[in-house]
Amino acid sequence: EAQVTQNPRYLITVTGKKLTVTCSQNMNHEYMSWYRQDPGLGLRQIYYSMNVEVTDKGDVPEGYKVSRKEKRNFPLILESPSPNQTSLYFCASSPIAGAPHEQFFGPGTRLTVL
């Protein structure tokens, strides 16, 4: 089944404890992206990747890191999480970079930072 998977789906952590949220897609998509969803703000793009080893900042990159070593994986890293990073996070992928193609979203990761 073609899909985007994220792990974990739910995570409660404490301030300052490094964490990684994994994202993987099995559709051989070039483009991958991370978003956070907050009430009243919609989804905001954190980082995106046009292809392997090519990443760039979205609109809210502060406090986050990403890497794209393989085409299928795009982990999101929070080196020192803070309570304002409590949010619902979505990974997405798209077949073609640089073209207005629809994105396929993962199921989401609900993160709580205490």
Next chain:
Amino acid sequence: AQSVAQPEDQVNVAEGNPLTVKCTYSVSGNPYLFWYVQYPNRGLQFLLKYITGDNLVKGSYGFEAEFNKSQTSFHLKKPSALVSDSALYFCAVEYGNKLVFGAGTILRVKS
């Protein structure tokens, strides 16, 4: 800056009635516009997109959207609402490899 506005936090409609979810955008150049739907505890699903051509775009689940360049709008419509259409709807605009979303509109369809 590119932006998307969804002026209604919530839209209520009776089953069988037509529905409209509003979206306006601000973008330089030709816009690439999208609608996505989010059901409870699920990720977003693509509904439809406007790239160029016919101003009326048809998408999944009987939804359609009308692009109006002069009013910079891209309203989502459906002729006859179903209770199962109840969800959170997002309008989005793509520019420069980024996707900018509106705040979302909750659609509630009552039987």
